Amino acid sequence: MKVGAITSRDNPLLVRLRKLNRDPNGYRKHGEVLIEGEHLCQAFAAAGTPRHALVSSEAWDEPVLRELASRAAAVAVVPAALLAEVSALESAPPLAFVIDWPGRGSLQPGRASIVLDRVQDPGNVGSILRSAAAFGFHQVVALAGSAALWSPKVVRAAMGAHVGLALVEVAAGESLAALDALEVPAIATSSHADAAIDTAELPSPCAWIVGHEGQGVAPELLARSRAVRIPQPGGQESLNVAVAAALCMYESTRRRSAS
Amino acid sequence: MKVGAITSRDNPLLVRLRKLNRDPNGYRKHGEVLIEGEHLCQAFAAAGTPRHALVSSEAWDEPVLRELASRAAAVAVVPAALLAEVSALESAPPLAFVIDWPGRGSLQPGRASIVLDRVQDPGNVGSILRSAAAFGFHQVVALAGSAALWSPKVVRAAMGAHVGLALVEVAAGESLAALDALEVPAIATSSHADAAIDTAELPSPCAWIVGHEGQGVAPELLARSRAVRIPQPGGQESLNVAVAAALCMYESTRRRSAS
Structure with missing residues (x-):
């Protein structure tokens, strides 16, 4: 895991996530999905290694969120105001993961x-x-x-x-x-x-x-x-x-x- | 049924409905409920006489909506722009009823x-x-x-x-x-x-x-x-x-x- 700070809204990751946020089908083009909030991040962390964690600068001091963020391949510490710009929620949570979209999936015959x-x-x-x-x-x-x-x-x-x-x-x-x-x-x-x-x-x-x-x-x-x-x-x-x-x-x- | 035109946004009915619209609990204070859209108005018209119908000026020419509106005690023909201001929806439907709030209701014992x-x-x-x-x-x-x-x-x-x-x-x-x-x-x-x-x-x-x-x-x-x-x-x-x-x-x- 590597940890870096993002301070500019022109950072390529943030630019990409703002685009993703604007289009409900955007994940198919970008191949990435944004997962927001501690509860959801917990669920997805159990399923694989997230590509990125985005943590607000304030939340980086909280041991529980820091530990959860550390499960991602890379951690970006981001000012809350910039995190809010990539969030799909009215009130952006302090932690988000970027995960790989698993693709359209293949039908498995014979299953309920x-x-x-x-x-x-x-x-x-x-x-x-x-x-x-x-x-x-x-x-x-x-x-x-x-x-x-x-x-x-x-x-x-x-x-x-x-x-x-x-x-x-x-x-x-x-x-x-x-x-x-x-x-x-x-x-x-x-x-x-x-x-x-x-x-x-x-x-x-x-x-x-x-x-x-x-x-x-x-x-x-x-x-x-x-x-x-x-x-x-x-x-x-x-x-x-x-x-x-x-x-x-x-x-x-x-x-x-x-x- | 009486029919009137409303042209001013200062009309007392519209002023009251704008207040109602801003507060999810407002009906308890105002004693009125706004019912929007043809489908819902149809359902409520079957249950009693609405106090008012509000119809957009354009919709007043449509026989189905005119007939439905006519079930109210009073009909107000309102420019669509003013109707949009009292609507709780992103895109205001051309017909709305104002009905009396039936009150908090009384418990009936012994019912499912x-x-x-x-x-x-x-x-x-x-x-x-x-x-x-x-x-x-x-x-x-x-x-x-x-x-x-x-x-x-x-x-x-x-x-x-x-x-x-x-x-x-x-x-x-x-x-x-x-x-x-x-x-x-x-x-x-x-x-x-x-x-x-x-x-x-x-x-x-x-x-x-x-x-x-x-x-x-x-x-x-x-x-x-x-x-x-x-x-x-x-x-x-x-x-x-x-x-x-x-x-x-x-x-x-x-x-x-x-x-």
Whole structure:
């Protein structure tokens, strides 16, 4: 580990991170992801050696943050004002890591998966990653048009769930091929389905598909999937997509442990 | 219904709505709630006569919006720029209603309920209201310190679920009294509980208690509740609070329909 001080906002690392910060998809171009805050940095440090740690000049005196920062290959001590400029948060935390983006990922056939079909909201995507980690759906497949899995808002909302999940970003036009490559039955929720999720037979492993907040799952994907409905005795309210995704994974988990 | 044009930003209604917009708890002082956008206005128009409709000058020509606006006691046609100033949204929709705040509400004993103990995030609270409406938990009780139930962000995230739910806002210091007044068994989720939610006996009706995003349910409330854990075979990840709340209500619903 080498430690250096950055004092100029023209420093190449800061210039690059400011660009990264402006574009939710920027990590695909730059190959780097910014991880902010002690809790998230702790989670990612357990998974590999971060390329850089950025620490505010004040925080460098705190033993806990200093120890955590020291797990990176290089440490940059940066004035808080310059750190704030690269932060995606309103109030920049005193510690951030820069990690290598692991790439789009490759589908692993035969695994319990959750497939995101144009889920728009980063908070929803992050929440789904947390639920996937909790319920042991270790492969998350984002079809084109979904919120970018490694964008700052998704990373934030997932609270460390990225670590330990197999994350796959499918390129535009390859959704159907990806569904085939999973080699497990696909199931989608639909309010029109006859079968109810709590009593229908659920294959295991399976791939649950959840769709766009307004439009739901695309018809061409529905055509390749079994459909079940989530009984909603209170009326035909529609559930938030992150809630629906969690219910699907919970129900799969419950069945497995009951059988 | 009377129709008038507003052309000045000093109009008393607009002055009042700008104040309302600046304060998430403002509706308690002003006794009014702003409902924005066609979808939400449709939901609220079904529940009673709105006090005012505000329509942008351009939208007043659209038959659908004009018809919807006409359900209010009074219609104000307002230049889009002035409407934008009262909107809580980045891009103001062309139609908004002003409705009477129904007040803090009174607890109805013996009903299936969900209790929010300092749930902070308006998006989470809105999502919980949607799930409560879907699963037939018609009473939602917000203890002091939770995101304000009628704030613009919660109203937005709940997507119309406010209509048809019995919403109760409990004043500070009255949490334990409120729990007693429910007169149904209280259940909370805790990762330390022995009983698992999918196999434990669940009383019906019951009150599910969900807590603060970081701290969970307060100890004094836990002490009065049964506790169950949500099995998370993927590891000790913690679920988003809106997801956990939905799973609890789903499981109650599933048990009722299975028995």
